[in-house]
Amino acid sequence: MAPYHIRKYHIRDHKQVLTLFAQGIEEHIPATFHHLxxxxxxxxxxxxxxxxxxxxxxxxxxxxxxxxxxxxxxxxAAAYPFKLYIAMSLQTDMADIMKTYLSGRGSCFWVAESEGQVVGTVGALPVEDPTLWEKQLQLFHLSVGMEHRGQGIAKSLVRTVIQFARDQGYSEVVLETSIVQSAALNLYQAMGFQFVRHSYFHISARLIELTSVHLVFPMSSTQGRRL
Incomplete structure:
Protein backbone atom coordinates (compact mmCIF):
# COMPACT_ATOMS: atom_id res chain seq x y z
CA MET A 1 0.00 0.00 0.00
CA ALA A 2 1.24 3.48 -0.88
CA PRO A 3 1.93 5.75 2.12
CA TYR A 4 -0.27 8.77 2.69
CA HIS A 5 -0.10 11.96 4.70
CA ILE A 6 -2.76 14.39 5.86
CA ARG A 7 -2.38 18.11 5.23
CA LYS A 8 -4.51 21.21 4.93
CA TYR A 9 -6.39 21.77 1.69
CA HIS A 10 -4.80 23.94 -0.99
CA ILE A 11 -6.62 25.62 -3.85
CA ARG A 12 -4.79 23.41 -6.34
CA ASP A 13 -6.66 20.42 -4.83
CA HIS A 14 -10.08 21.77 -5.77
CA LYS A 15 -10.79 19.65 -8.83
CA GLN A 16 -9.63 16.40 -7.21
CA VAL A 17 -11.57 17.16 -4.02
CA LEU A 18 -14.81 17.83 -5.88
CA THR A 19 -14.43 14.65 -7.93
CA LEU A 20 -13.79 12.58 -4.80
CA PHE A 21 -16.69 14.24 -3.01
CA ALA A 22 -19.20 13.57 -5.80
CA GLN A 23 -18.04 9.97 -6.30
CA GLY A 24 -18.26 9.32 -2.56
CA ILE A 25 -21.84 10.58 -2.39
CA GLU A 26 -23.05 8.84 -5.55
CA GLU A 27 -21.74 5.44 -4.45
CA HIS A 28 -24.55 5.30 -1.87
CA ILE A 29 -27.27 5.36 -4.55
CA PRO A 30 -27.32 1.55 -5.16
CA ALA A 31 -27.63 0.84 -1.42
CA THR A 32 -30.46 3.37 -1.21
CA PHE A 33 -32.18 1.71 -4.17
CA HIS A 34 -32.02 -1.66 -2.40
CA HIS A 35 -33.31 0.00 0.77
CA LEU A 36 -36.20 1.47 -1.21
CA ALA A 77 -36.16 8.42 -6.37
CA ALA A 78 -33.17 6.71 -4.75
CA ALA A 79 -30.69 8.95 -6.58
CA TYR A 80 -32.50 12.26 -6.20
CA PRO A 81 -31.59 13.13 -2.57
CA PHE A 82 -27.90 12.46 -3.24
CA LYS A 83 -27.86 14.42 -6.49
CA LEU A 84 -29.62 17.26 -4.68
CA TYR A 85 -27.07 17.20 -1.85
CA ILE A 86 -24.17 17.33 -4.32
CA ALA A 87 -25.73 20.24 -6.21
CA MET A 88 -26.42 22.17 -2.98
CA SER A 89 -22.90 21.58 -1.66
CA LEU A 90 -21.28 22.68 -4.92
CA GLN A 91 -23.23 25.94 -4.69
CA THR A 92 -22.47 26.57 -1.01
CA ASP A 93 -19.54 25.38 1.13
CA MET A 94 -17.75 23.40 -1.59
CA ALA A 95 -17.89 26.24 -4.11
CA ASP A 96 -15.01 28.04 -2.38
CA ILE A 97 -13.37 25.73 0.15
CA MET A 98 -10.64 28.23 1.02
CA LYS A 99 -13.20 30.89 1.93
CA THR A 100 -15.60 28.54 3.74
CA TYR A 101 -13.17 26.41 5.73
CA LEU A 102 -9.82 28.17 5.87
CA SER A 103 -10.62 31.84 6.40
CA GLY A 104 -10.90 31.56 10.20
CA ARG A 105 -9.22 29.78 13.11
CA GLY A 106 -12.25 27.73 14.14
CA SER A 107 -12.65 25.77 10.90
CA CYS A 108 -10.47 23.77 8.53
CA PHE A 109 -10.42 21.37 5.58
CA TRP A 110 -7.89 18.57 5.18
CA VAL A 111 -6.93 16.15 2.44
CA ALA A 112 -5.13 12.82 2.56
CA GLU A 113 -2.50 12.70 -0.16
CA SER A 114 -0.84 9.63 -1.63
CA GLU A 115 1.67 9.71 -4.49
CA GLY A 116 0.64 13.26 -5.35
CA GLN A 117 -3.07 12.46 -5.53
CA VAL A 118 -5.87 13.48 -3.16
CA VAL A 119 -7.32 10.21 -1.84
CA GLY A 120 -9.32 11.44 1.14
CA THR A 121 -11.06 14.55 2.47
CA VAL A 122 -12.70 15.93 5.57
CA GLY A 123 -13.87 19.37 6.66
CA ALA A 124 -14.95 20.98 9.91
CA LEU A 125 -17.04 24.08 10.66
CA PRO A 126 -18.30 25.56 13.92
CA VAL A 127 -22.00 25.06 14.65
CA GLU A 128 -23.57 28.51 14.70
CA ASP A 129 -26.48 28.15 17.10
CA PRO A 130 -26.88 30.67 19.96
CA THR A 131 -29.18 28.26 21.84
CA LEU A 132 -26.45 25.64 22.26
CA TRP A 133 -24.84 25.16 25.64
CA GLU A 134 -21.89 23.34 24.13
CA LYS A 135 -19.30 24.69 21.70
CA GLN A 136 -19.68 22.30 18.77
CA LEU A 137 -17.58 21.59 15.69
CA GLN A 138 -19.33 19.82 12.82
CA LEU A 139 -17.53 17.27 10.66
CA PHE A 140 -18.33 17.41 6.95
CA HIS A 141 -17.46 15.52 3.77
CA LEU A 142 -15.46 12.59 5.07
CA SER A 143 -14.55 10.64 1.95
CA VAL A 144 -11.86 8.17 0.90
CA GLY A 145 -11.35 6.87 -2.63
CA MET A 146 -12.47 3.27 -3.02
CA GLU A 147 -9.04 2.02 -4.09
CA HIS A 148 -7.43 3.50 -0.97
CA ARG A 149 -9.78 2.12 1.66
CA GLY A 150 -8.63 -0.31 4.32
CA GLN A 151 -5.48 1.74 5.07
CA GLY A 152 -6.87 3.63 8.06
CA ILE A 153 -7.21 6.89 6.13
CA ALA A 154 -10.79 7.60 7.21
CA LYS A 155 -9.92 7.00 10.86
CA SER A 156 -6.87 9.28 10.57
CA LEU A 157 -8.99 12.03 9.05
CA VAL A 158 -11.56 11.76 11.85
CA ARG A 159 -8.79 11.84 14.44
CA THR A 160 -7.45 14.97 12.77
CA VAL A 161 -10.84 16.67 13.21
CA ILE A 162 -11.08 15.54 16.85
CA GLN A 163 -7.59 16.80 17.64
CA PHE A 164 -8.36 20.11 15.92
CA ALA A 165 -11.54 20.42 18.00
CA ARG A 166 -9.57 19.75 21.18
CA ASP A 167 -6.90 22.32 20.27
CA GLN A 168 -9.55 24.94 19.44
CA GLY A 169 -11.44 24.43 22.67
CA TYR A 170 -14.56 22.77 21.30
CA SER A 171 -16.54 20.59 23.69
CA GLU A 172 -18.13 18.33 21.06
CA VAL A 173 -17.70 17.13 17.49
CA VAL A 174 -21.00 16.47 15.73
CA LEU A 175 -21.86 15.00 12.36
CA GLU A 176 -24.70 13.72 10.23
CA THR A 177 -24.73 10.65 7.99
CA SER A 178 -27.38 8.39 6.47
CA ILE A 179 -28.60 4.95 7.48
CA VAL A 180 -27.34 3.43 4.21
CA GLN A 181 -23.75 4.51 4.95
CA SER A 182 -23.16 1.51 7.19
CA ALA A 183 -19.35 1.54 6.93
CA ALA A 184 -19.23 5.18 8.03
CA LEU A 185 -21.66 4.53 10.89
CA ASN A 186 -19.57 1.60 12.11
CA LEU A 187 -16.40 3.70 11.95
CA TYR A 188 -17.88 6.61 13.88
CA GLN A 189 -19.40 4.43 16.57
CA ALA A 190 -16.17 2.43 16.95
CA MET A 191 -14.35 5.72 17.51
CA GLY A 192 -16.72 6.78 20.26
CA PHE A 193 -19.40 8.83 18.51
CA GLN A 194 -22.79 8.53 20.19
CA PHE A 195 -26.27 8.53 18.66
CA VAL A 196 -28.32 11.71 19.17
CA ARG A 197 -31.36 11.57 16.91
CA HIS A 198 -32.78 10.79 13.48
CA SER A 199 -34.00 13.31 10.92
CA TYR A 200 -34.53 13.75 7.17
CA PHE A 201 -32.20 15.81 5.01
CA HIS A 202 -35.00 16.81 2.60
CA ILE A 203 -38.62 15.96 1.88
CA SER A 204 -37.39 13.69 -0.93
CA ALA A 205 -35.44 11.69 1.67
CA ARG A 206 -38.54 11.43 3.86
CA LEU A 207 -40.55 10.01 0.95
CA ILE A 208 -38.12 7.11 0.58
CA GLU A 209 -37.43 6.83 4.33
CA LEU A 210 -33.76 7.72 3.90
CA THR A 211 -33.04 8.60 7.52
CA SER A 212 -30.17 10.83 8.56
CA VAL A 213 -28.35 9.84 11.74
CA HIS A 214 -26.97 12.57 14.03
CA LEU A 215 -23.94 11.62 16.14
CA VAL A 216 -21.88 13.44 18.75
CA PHE A 217 -18.37 12.96 20.12
CA PRO A 218 -17.96 14.55 23.57
CA MET A 219 -14.39 15.71 24.01
CA SER A 220 -14.53 14.74 27.69
CA SER A 221 -15.28 11.08 26.92
CA THR A 222 -12.83 8.32 27.82
CA GLN A 223 -12.62 7.38 24.15
CA GLY A 224 -11.88 10.99 23.30
CA ARG A 225 -8.91 11.08 25.69
CA ARG A 226 -7.51 7.88 24.17
CA LEU A 227 -7.74 9.22 20.61
Whole structure:
Protein backbone atom coordinates (compact mmCIF):
# COMPACT_ATOMS: atom_id res chain seq x y z
CA MET A 1 0.00 0.00 0.00
CA ALA A 2 1.24 3.48 -0.88
CA PRO A 3 1.93 5.75 2.12
CA TYR A 4 -0.27 8.77 2.69
CA HIS A 5 -0.10 11.96 4.70
CA ILE A 6 -2.76 14.39 5.86
CA ARG A 7 -2.38 18.11 5.23
CA LYS A 8 -4.51 21.21 4.93
CA TYR A 9 -6.39 21.77 1.69
CA HIS A 10 -4.80 23.94 -0.99
CA ILE A 11 -6.62 25.62 -3.85
CA ARG A 12 -4.79 23.41 -6.34
CA ASP A 13 -6.66 20.42 -4.83
CA HIS A 14 -10.08 21.77 -5.77
CA LYS A 15 -10.79 19.65 -8.83
CA GLN A 16 -9.63 16.40 -7.21
CA VAL A 17 -11.57 17.16 -4.02
CA LEU A 18 -14.81 17.83 -5.88
CA THR A 19 -14.43 14.65 -7.93
CA LEU A 20 -13.79 12.58 -4.80
CA PHE A 21 -16.69 14.24 -3.01
CA ALA A 22 -19.20 13.57 -5.80
CA GLN A 23 -18.04 9.97 -6.30
CA GLY A 24 -18.26 9.32 -2.56
CA ILE A 25 -21.84 10.58 -2.39
CA GLU A 26 -23.05 8.84 -5.55
CA GLU A 27 -21.74 5.44 -4.45
CA HIS A 28 -24.55 5.30 -1.87
CA ILE A 29 -27.27 5.36 -4.55
CA PRO A 30 -27.32 1.55 -5.16
CA ALA A 31 -27.63 0.84 -1.42
CA THR A 32 -30.46 3.37 -1.21
CA PHE A 33 -32.18 1.71 -4.17
CA HIS A 34 -32.02 -1.66 -2.40
CA HIS A 35 -33.31 0.00 0.77
CA LEU A 36 -36.20 1.47 -1.21
CA UNK A 37 -37.10 -1.88 -2.76
CA UNK A 38 -37.64 -3.29 0.73
CA UNK A 39 -40.25 -0.69 1.67
CA UNK A 40 -43.83 -2.11 1.78
CA UNK A 41 -45.27 0.63 -0.44
CA UNK A 42 -42.55 0.08 -3.04
CA UNK A 43 -43.22 -3.65 -3.08
CA UNK A 44 -46.93 -2.94 -3.40
CA UNK A 45 -46.29 -0.61 -6.32
CA UNK A 46 -44.02 -3.10 -8.09
CA UNK A 47 -46.35 -6.06 -7.62
CA UNK A 48 -49.77 -4.44 -7.61
CA UNK A 49 -49.41 -2.00 -10.50
CA UNK A 50 -48.40 -4.50 -13.20
CA UNK A 51 -50.91 -7.04 -11.89
CA UNK A 52 -53.76 -4.58 -12.21
CA UNK A 53 -52.65 -3.70 -15.74
CA UNK A 54 -52.48 -7.38 -16.62
CA UNK A 55 -55.99 -8.02 -15.32
CA UNK A 56 -57.40 -4.96 -17.09
CA UNK A 57 -55.56 -5.24 -20.41
CA UNK A 58 -54.69 -8.94 -20.56
CA UNK A 59 -51.26 -7.96 -21.91
CA UNK A 60 -48.16 -9.47 -20.35
CA UNK A 61 -46.02 -7.06 -22.39
CA UNK A 62 -47.80 -4.04 -20.93
CA UNK A 63 -47.41 -5.47 -17.42
CA UNK A 64 -43.67 -6.05 -18.00
CA UNK A 65 -43.20 -2.52 -19.34
CA UNK A 66 -45.03 -1.16 -16.29
CA UNK A 67 -42.70 -3.10 -13.98
CA UNK A 68 -39.63 -1.71 -15.73
CA UNK A 69 -41.08 1.79 -15.59
CA UNK A 70 -41.73 1.49 -11.85
CA UNK A 71 -38.16 0.28 -11.31
CA UNK A 72 -36.82 3.29 -13.21
CA UNK A 73 -38.96 5.63 -11.12
CA UNK A 74 -37.69 4.03 -7.92
CA UNK A 75 -34.08 4.26 -9.12
CA UNK A 76 -34.59 7.96 -9.81
CA ALA A 77 -36.16 8.42 -6.37
CA ALA A 78 -33.17 6.71 -4.75
CA ALA A 79 -30.69 8.95 -6.58
CA TYR A 80 -32.50 12.26 -6.20
CA PRO A 81 -31.59 13.13 -2.57
CA PHE A 82 -27.90 12.46 -3.24
CA LYS A 83 -27.86 14.42 -6.49
CA LEU A 84 -29.62 17.26 -4.68
CA TYR A 85 -27.07 17.20 -1.85
CA ILE A 86 -24.17 17.33 -4.32
CA ALA A 87 -25.73 20.24 -6.21
CA MET A 88 -26.42 22.17 -2.98
CA SER A 89 -22.90 21.58 -1.66
CA LEU A 90 -21.28 22.68 -4.92
CA GLN A 91 -23.23 25.94 -4.69
CA THR A 92 -22.47 26.57 -1.01
CA ASP A 93 -19.54 25.38 1.13
CA MET A 94 -17.75 23.40 -1.59
CA ALA A 95 -17.89 26.24 -4.11
CA ASP A 96 -15.01 28.04 -2.38
CA ILE A 97 -13.37 25.73 0.15
CA MET A 98 -10.64 28.23 1.02
CA LYS A 99 -13.20 30.89 1.93
CA THR A 100 -15.60 28.54 3.74
CA TYR A 101 -13.17 26.41 5.73
CA LEU A 102 -9.82 28.17 5.87
CA SER A 103 -10.62 31.84 6.40
CA GLY A 104 -10.90 31.56 10.20
CA ARG A 105 -9.22 29.78 13.11
CA GLY A 106 -12.25 27.73 14.14
CA SER A 107 -12.65 25.77 10.90
CA CYS A 108 -10.47 23.77 8.53
CA PHE A 109 -10.42 21.37 5.58
CA TRP A 110 -7.89 18.57 5.18
CA VAL A 111 -6.93 16.15 2.44
CA ALA A 112 -5.13 12.82 2.56
CA GLU A 113 -2.50 12.70 -0.16
CA SER A 114 -0.84 9.63 -1.63
CA GLU A 115 1.67 9.71 -4.49
CA GLY A 116 0.64 13.26 -5.35
CA GLN A 117 -3.07 12.46 -5.53
CA VAL A 118 -5.87 13.48 -3.16
CA VAL A 119 -7.32 10.21 -1.84
CA GLY A 120 -9.32 11.44 1.14
CA THR A 121 -11.06 14.55 2.47
CA VAL A 122 -12.70 15.93 5.57
CA GLY A 123 -13.87 19.37 6.66
CA ALA A 124 -14.95 20.98 9.91
CA LEU A 125 -17.04 24.08 10.66
CA PRO A 126 -18.30 25.56 13.92
CA VAL A 127 -22.00 25.06 14.65
CA GLU A 128 -23.57 28.51 14.70
CA ASP A 129 -26.48 28.15 17.10
CA PRO A 130 -26.88 30.67 19.96
CA THR A 131 -29.18 28.26 21.84
CA LEU A 132 -26.45 25.64 22.26
CA TRP A 133 -24.84 25.16 25.64
CA GLU A 134 -21.89 23.34 24.13
CA LYS A 135 -19.30 24.69 21.70
CA GLN A 136 -19.68 22.30 18.77
CA LEU A 137 -17.58 21.59 15.69
CA GLN A 138 -19.33 19.82 12.82
CA LEU A 139 -17.53 17.27 10.66
CA PHE A 140 -18.33 17.41 6.95
CA HIS A 141 -17.46 15.52 3.77
CA LEU A 142 -15.46 12.59 5.07
CA SER A 143 -14.55 10.64 1.95
CA VAL A 144 -11.86 8.17 0.90
CA GLY A 145 -11.35 6.87 -2.63
CA MET A 146 -12.47 3.27 -3.02
CA GLU A 147 -9.04 2.02 -4.09
CA HIS A 148 -7.43 3.50 -0.97
CA ARG A 149 -9.78 2.12 1.66
CA GLY A 150 -8.63 -0.31 4.32
CA GLN A 151 -5.48 1.74 5.07
CA GLY A 152 -6.87 3.63 8.06
CA ILE A 153 -7.21 6.89 6.13
CA ALA A 154 -10.79 7.60 7.21
CA LYS A 155 -9.92 7.00 10.86
CA SER A 156 -6.87 9.28 10.57
CA LEU A 157 -8.99 12.03 9.05
CA VAL A 158 -11.56 11.76 11.85
CA ARG A 159 -8.79 11.84 14.44
CA THR A 160 -7.45 14.97 12.77
CA VAL A 161 -10.84 16.67 13.21
CA ILE A 162 -11.08 15.54 16.85
CA GLN A 163 -7.59 16.80 17.64
CA PHE A 164 -8.36 20.11 15.92
CA ALA A 165 -11.54 20.42 18.00
CA ARG A 166 -9.57 19.75 21.18
CA ASP A 167 -6.90 22.32 20.27
CA GLN A 168 -9.55 24.94 19.44
CA GLY A 169 -11.44 24.43 22.67
CA TYR A 170 -14.56 22.77 21.30
CA SER A 171 -16.54 20.59 23.69
CA GLU A 172 -18.13 18.33 21.06
CA VAL A 173 -17.70 17.13 17.49
CA VAL A 174 -21.00 16.47 15.73
CA LEU A 175 -21.86 15.00 12.36
CA GLU A 176 -24.70 13.72 10.23
CA THR A 177 -24.73 10.65 7.99
CA SER A 178 -27.38 8.39 6.47
CA ILE A 179 -28.60 4.95 7.48
CA VAL A 180 -27.34 3.43 4.21
CA GLN A 181 -23.75 4.51 4.95
CA SER A 182 -23.16 1.51 7.19
CA ALA A 183 -19.35 1.54 6.93
CA ALA A 184 -19.23 5.18 8.03
CA LEU A 185 -21.66 4.53 10.89
CA ASN A 186 -19.57 1.60 12.11
CA LEU A 187 -16.40 3.70 11.95
CA TYR A 188 -17.88 6.61 13.88
CA GLN A 189 -19.40 4.43 16.57
CA ALA A 190 -16.17 2.43 16.95
CA MET A 191 -14.35 5.72 17.51
CA GLY A 192 -16.72 6.78 20.26
CA PHE A 193 -19.40 8.83 18.51
CA GLN A 194 -22.79 8.53 20.19
CA PHE A 195 -26.27 8.53 18.66
CA VAL A 196 -28.32 11.71 19.17
CA ARG A 197 -31.36 11.57 16.91
CA HIS A 198 -32.78 10.79 13.48
CA SER A 199 -34.00 13.31 10.92
CA TYR A 200 -34.53 13.75 7.17
CA PHE A 201 -32.20 15.81 5.01
CA HIS A 202 -35.00 16.81 2.60
CA ILE A 203 -38.62 15.96 1.88
CA SER A 204 -37.39 13.69 -0.93
CA ALA A 205 -35.44 11.69 1.67
CA ARG A 206 -38.54 11.43 3.86
CA LEU A 207 -40.55 10.01 0.95
CA ILE A 208 -38.12 7.11 0.58
CA GLU A 209 -37.43 6.83 4.33
CA LEU A 210 -33.76 7.72 3.90
CA THR A 211 -33.04 8.60 7.52
CA SER A 212 -30.17 10.83 8.56
CA VAL A 213 -28.35 9.84 11.74
CA HIS A 214 -26.97 12.57 14.03
CA LEU A 215 -23.94 11.62 16.14
CA VAL A 216 -21.88 13.44 18.75
CA PHE A 217 -18.37 12.96 20.12
CA PRO A 218 -17.96 14.55 23.57
CA MET A 219 -14.39 15.71 24.01
CA SER A 220 -14.53 14.74 27.69
CA SER A 221 -15.28 11.08 26.92
CA THR A 222 -12.83 8.32 27.82
CA GLN A 223 -12.62 7.38 24.15
CA GLY A 224 -11.88 10.99 23.30
CA ARG A 225 -8.91 11.08 25.69
CA ARG A 226 -7.51 7.88 24.17
CA LEU A 227 -7.74 9.22 20.61
Missing amino acids: LKLPRALLLLAGGPLILLLVSGSWLLALMASLTFLMVLRF
